[in-house]
Amino acid sequence: MKRRFLGVLIVLVCSLAIISGCKKKTQVTTRPPVDRPAPAETAPTAAPAPTLDLSATPTSIKRGASTMLKWSSTDADSIIIDSGVGNVGPEGSVSISPLESTTYTATASGAGGEIKASTRVTVVRGEDRGKISQTDVQALQQAIEEGKIRPVFFGYDSAELSAEARQILEENSRWFRQYQGATIAVEGHCDERGTEEYNLALGDRRAQAATTYLIQLGIGSDRLESISYGEEQPFDPGHNEAAWANNRRAQFVVE
Amino acid sequence: MKWKLIIVSMSCLLGTEALAQRPDAVIFPTPTQTRLAAADFTPRTSANPETQEALSVFNKVLFDDLKFSTLFVIPSKSFYPLKPLRTIQDVVFESWQVPTLDVDFLAFGTVQADATATVVEAYLYDVKTRQQVLGKRFTISDTPLIRRVAHEFADQIVYELSAGGSRGVARTQIVFASQRGDSKEIWVMDYDGFNARQLTFNGGISKFPEWSADNKRFAYTVKLPTVNRWVLRNHEIDGAESTIRTDGTYMSSPAFAPDGRIAFSARTSTSRDSDIFVTPPSASRFRNITNHRGVDTAPTWSPTGTQIAFISDRSGSPQVWVIDADGSNVRRIVNEGGHCDSPDWSPDGRFILYSWQAPKQWKHDVYLAEVATGRLYQLTSGRGSNESPHWSPDGRHISFQSTRTGKKQIFIMNADGKNLKQVSAYGINESPSWSKYPPE
Numbered sequence: 001m002k003r004r005f006l007g008v009l010i011v012l013v014c015s016l017a018i019i020s021g022c023k024k025k026t027q028v029t030t031r032p033p034v035d036r037p038a039p040a041e042t043a044p045t046a047a048p049a050p051t052l053d054l055s056a057t058p059t060s061i062k063r064g065a066s067t068m069l070k071w072s073s074t075d076a077d078s079i080i081i082d083s084g085v086g087n088v089g090p091e092g093s094v095s096i097s098p099l100e101s102t103t104y105t106a107t108a109s110g111a112g113g114e115i116k117a118s119t120r121v122t123v124v125r126g127e128d129r130g131k132i133s134q135t136d137v138q139a140l141q142q143a144i145e146e147g148k149i150r151p152v153f154f155g156y157d158s159a160e161l162s163a164e165a166r167q168i169l170e171e172n173s174r175w176f177r178q179y180q181g182a183t184i185a186v187e188g189h190c191d192e193r194g195t196e197e198y199n200l201a202l203g204d205r206r207a208q209a210a211t212t213y214l215i216q217l218g219i220g221s222d223r224l225e226s227i228s229y230g231e232e233q234p235f236d237p238g239h240n241e242a243a244w245a246n247n248r249r250a251q252f253v254v255e
Numbered sequence: 256m257k258w259k260l261i262i263v264s265m266s267c268l269l270g271t272e273a274l275a276q277r278p279d280a281v282i283f284p285t286p287t288q289t290r291l292a293a294a295d296f297t298p299r300t301s302a303n304p305e306t307q308e309a310l311s312v313f314n315k316v317l318f319d320d321l322k323f324s325t326l327f328v329i330p331s332k333s334f335y336p337l338k339p340l341r342t343i344q345d346v347v348f349e350s351w352q353v354p355t356l357d358v359d360f361l362a363f364g365t366v367q368a369d370a371t372a373t374v375v376e377a378y379l380y381d382v383k384t385r386q387q388v389l390g391k392r393f394t395i396s397d398t399p400l401i402r403r404v405a406h407e408f409a410d411q412i413v414y415e416l417s418a419g420g421s422r423g424v425a426r427t428q429i430v431f432a433s434q435r436g437d438s439k440e441i442w443v444m445d446y447d448g449f450n451a452r453q454l455t456f457n458g459g460i461s462k463f464p465e466w467s468a469d470n471k472r473f474a475y476t477v478k479l480p481t482v483n484r485w486v487l488r489n490h491e492i493d494g495a496e497s498t499i500r501t502d503g504t505y506m507s508s509p510a511f512a513p514d515g516r517i518a519f520s521a522r523t524s525t526s527r528d529s530d531i532f533v534t535p536p537s538a539s540r541f542r543n544i545t546n547h548r549g550v551d552t553a554p555t556w557s558p559t560g561t562q563i564a565f566i567s568d569r570s571g572s573p574q575v576w577v578i579d580a581d582g583s584n585v586r587r588i589v590n591e592g593g594h595c596d597s598p599d600w601s602p603d604g605r606f607i608l609y610s611w612q613a614p615k616q617w618k619h620d621v622y623l624a625e626v627a628t629g630r631l632y633q634l635t636s637g638r639g640s641n642e643s644p645h646w647s648p649d650g651r652h653i654s655f656q657s658t659r660t661g662k663k664q665i666f667i668m669n670a671d672g673k674n675l676k677q678v679s680a681y682g683i684n685e686s687p688s689w690s691k692y693p694p695e
Contacts, residue, residue, distance in 0.1 A: 079494075080456075087456065089493035095500075097482070157572065157594075185483050193617050195596030195610055195642050196686070197463065197508050197520075197553040198566055198573045200476075200485075201529040204505035204522055205550065227483040227504050232439075232460055 047111030050076040054106045054117040056096075060124060066097040067121055069104060076108035076115075098123055133181025140179050140254040149175050151251035152210055156244075157194070159205035161213060169210060172252065173217040184219075185253040186211045188228045189235065191244035196230060203228030210250035278623060278632035279671035282606075283325065283651075289416055291327040292351060292358040293318050297339040299365035299376065306368040309401045313366055313375065316402050319447065320409030320425040321362075323676075325651050325669050326417050330356050341365055343378065343387070351382050358382055362412060372396045377408045379415065388415055402449060421649035428690045429654055430454070430464040430473050431665055435682035441475050441490070446647070446667065446689070448678030454490065463686050464490075467511040470691040474499075474509035474517060487519055501541060505529060508553050512560040512580070518544075520552035520565075531565050533580060544582035555600045555607070556580075564588065564598045564607050575609050575624065589624050589631065597643045601650050608634075608644040608653060621655050621672075634672035646670075647689045654678075654687040 054071045061067045072091035073079055079088050082105050088094070096104075098121055105118040143149045149172045152165035161169070176184060188207030190199040207226040215221050235251075236243040295314045298306045322329055336350040340363040351358050364377035372394055379389035389411055393404040403426070410423030424446055433442040433453075439460045444451035455461050457477050464475040472491045478484065485506045487499040500506070503523040510518045515536030520529045523541070531545040531554050545551040545565070550573065553566040560580065567576045575589035575598050589595055594612040596619075601608070607626060610619040621644045623632040635641040639659030646653060647667075654667045665679040665687045 087454070087494040089491060089495035092495035094496055095498045157568075193612070194594060195573075195612070195619060198550060198568075198594065198596045200462075200507050201505070201520060201550040201552040205528050208522065208528060225483040225504065227478075228485070 048075045049112040050074060050108045050110040050115050052076065052079070052106060052108040052115050052117045054081075054104065054119050056104070056119045056121045059120065060122040061097070062124055066095045069094050069096050069119070069121075071106055071117075073108045075112055076110040078110075079106055079108045081106045096121070131181050132183070133179075136179035136181035137254055140175060140182050140184070143175050144252060144254065149252055151249045153245065154206055154248040154250075156191075156248065157202070158248075159202060159209045161209050165210075166213065169213050170217060173214055173219055176214070176219050176223070180223075182254050183223050183225060185225045185227055185255065186214070187251050187253060188226070189233065189247055189249050189251065190231045191247040192231050192234060192239070193244060194231065200228055200230035203230045206248075206250045278634060279673070281625065281630075281632065282623075282670045287326060287328055289327050289360065290356075290358040291321065291329050291360045291362070291412075291416070292335060292356060293321055293329065294335060294340050294361065294363040295332070296364045296366050296375070296377075297341050299341065299367035299374070301367075303368070305370075305373070305398065306366060309368045309373050309398055310366045312401050313405045316405035316447075317362070317409055320406060320423075321412065323447075323652070323667075323674065324409070324413050324421070324423065324425075325674070326413055326421065330358065343380070346380065348382055348385055360388065360412075360416060362408075366401075368398065373398055373401060375401075375404050375408075379412055402445070406445070421651060422692045424647045424649055424652060424689075424692075426693045427648060429665065429667075429678070429687045430466065430475075430690070431656075431679070431684050431687045432462045432464065432475075433679075433682050433684045438480070439683075441473075442684075444678070446678075447676075448665070448680075451679070451681075454494070455488075461488075463508050465508075465510050465688050466690050467515065468513040468691065469515075470694065473688065474511065474519075476507045476509065487517075499534070501532075510554045510556055510563075512556045513558065514560055516560070516580075518554035518556065518563055518565075518580075520554065531563065531578070533563075542582075544578060544580070545585070546582075553597050555598050557600050558602055558604045564600055566596055566598065572614075575607060577626075588626065588629065589622075591631070594619070599645050601646050602648060603650050608646060610642040610644060610655075621653065623670075634668075634670075641666075643686050645687055645689050648691045652689070654689050656685045656687060 052073045056067050056069050058067055070093040081088055101122045103118055103120045105116055107116050150168050152168050186207045188203035190203050207228055211224050211226040234247045236246040296310055334355045340346055351361055359382055361382050362379045367374050375393040377391045381388055406425035409425040413421050413423035427446045428443050429446055430443045432439050438458045440453055441455040441461050441464050442451055442453050457479055459478050459480040461475055461477045464473045466473045472489055474487055474489050476485055477488055484504040487506050487509045489497045501521050501523045503521055506521040508520045516533055518531055518533050521532050522529050526543055529550050529552055530543045531551045532541045532543055534541050547569050549569045551565055551567045554563045556563055562577055562579055564575055564577045566573045573594050574587055575595045576587050578585040593614045595609050598607050598609040607624045609622055611622045612619045619640045619642045621634040621641045623634055639657050641655055641657045644653050644655040651670050652667055653670050656663050657666050662683045663685045664677055665684050666675055666677050668675040
């Protein structure tokens with residue numbers, strides 16, 4: 001019982017020490033009070049340098065597919081991998097799907113120093129992405145900026161397309177048909193009055209409603225990416241009915 | 256006919272009465288009677304500055320932990336005898352039994368810090384029998400750990416004196432989503448708000464963290480900055496992560512069953528909108544257990560892992576529903592109109608916490624539904640919106656997010672709504688998930 005408890009405390013202390021970057025040797029013990037001095041600390045010995053290995057399998061993927069990033073280390077207190085992977089354990093793996101070719105660099109640091117290891121993941125365009133045209137992308141971006149491609153709005157707590165929303169989607173679909181070489185993100189948004197978990201699902205229904213109608217109008221499903229933002233990115237930060245109505249929307253983004 | 260109408264409206268009134276009823280008698284049926292005194296710890300040999308500093312932290316943390324536990328009546332320190340207590344020889348038991356104090360148990364001890372180590376000697380005595388209940392010595396070589404020693408001793412007192420009712424929450428942690436820059440990331444802090452630190456560095460939006468039943472990992476919902484897709488991540492306590500994804504772009508709200516199964520909300524190529532899915536811990540075999548038109552989200556497991564409460568708007572507005580984990584026997588638990596969200600099943604199975612927005616009232620409050628009776632109790636009121644309630648592991652406390660002081664921040668309180676305490680202040684903080692007990 002006591003031994004297990006001691007072990008747990010040591011684990012807690014170690015993790016605290018790692019996180020705070022504290023180099024000081026820490027020790028926690030618990031036992032019934034007896035009048036004798038605390039045990040003397042042993043002199044620190046030279047720590048071995050950390051080792052680190054990082055690899056990706058496969059190293060080349062189609063855009064949208066995923067690859068497994070694997071790492072292992074010895075004598076490291078902390079490992080950080082850049083490009084959004086973050087703090088990781090001494091060894092492990094994570095599935096990643098970068099949208100562009102990316103070099104991942106891991107940094108391992110321990111009492112014996114710091115070491116880096118890198119691996120590159122090459123991303124090739126899948127066949128459905130082969131038709132991307134910068135001219136088309138720019139034409140659609142301009143139409144969005146000029147308000148020719150318009151967002152559609154929804155009623156409170158609703159993902160139903162109104163007659164007006166359908167008409168806007170029909171007009172938008174002409175633009176999407178004219179400029180075929182671009183992928184369109186359909187973003188679903190909600191006003192702040194709902195709660196967060198419900199709103200993330202409701203925003204998905206709104207994005208789906210607009211996406212489904214665009215597919216019915218003949219836009220290829222491989223060109224449409226439906227994504228909910230819930231109440232994360234209000235278009236209008238106000239707290240009134242006008243702002244809320246503005247935020248209940250599906251909007252279109254071309255990147 | 257008229258009489259029938261009157262009876263109906265009477266029962267409606269009674270229903271409203273139930274909502275307004277004070278929840279403390281239901282949640283804490285046995286009133287707290289154990290009287291405890293926590294005397295200020297004193298220097299053991301010399302009152303050097305390091306010792307003074309350690310003492311001021313230790314005494315405050317221990318007293319706050321014991322007070323927050325809800326398990327004791329703790330008389331004010333102003334009634335305590337003035338004589339400093341160092342060892343049992345200093346204790347005059349009669350002076351702790353005067354009518355203003357009349358305590359059953361007394362905690363006291365010493366703290367001594369020097370350049371290399373801090374030693375805490377901590378005692379708990381039964382005042383009536385004059386027997387020692389606890390005697391502990393803690394040695395630490397890093398002074399910030401003094402908070403942890405105080406939490407540790409508080410938990411030992413709670414465990415000893417609650418007859419197994421609680422293992423104490425003083426060493427528990429809260430994970431939450433925090434926006435302190437461009438991105439929203441997952442952070443963790445001690446239950447009292449100290450030692451906050453960032454755990455994810457995803458960029459984009461990370462939300463809805465939820466601890467596993469064994470306390471070894473939590474799962475959360477994330478959208479990376481350049482990807483139009485929500486996925487779930489498992490985050491181990493050593494920092495390693497793994498991703499759970501479906502073929503859809505919407506996933507949300509993971510929740511762990513006691514055996515490690517994960518329930519979550521998702522839209523996949525085989526479901527037309529959000530449904531509740533269940534997957535075994537280590538395999539991606541998703542089973543759609545709701546498969547119904549409309550939003551199904553925010554699942555929470557019953558403590559035995561046989562049922563799942565969730566939010567569905569299949570009847571109109573989002574309400575709390577319960578379904579067996581195999582997808583059968585779906586039924587509505589809360590049916591009050593308005594908006595319900597974020598249910599959390601209590602550790603003893605008796606209650607489901609949730610947030611509720613009354614029709615046309617643009618604020619949310621934390622409510623409690625008693626599963627067996629369907630009775631509802633309001634736990635928060637007043638300014639701001641109060642959302643995302645979550646139980647502490649002993650079922651005696653609740654964490655939630657509130658805008659009552661401005662931006663969204665994390666608050667904790669007793670499970671009857673009393674003893675409210677704000678535990679975050681920097682940035683925007685939301686979706687708290689209270690950890691389970693730390694491992695023995």
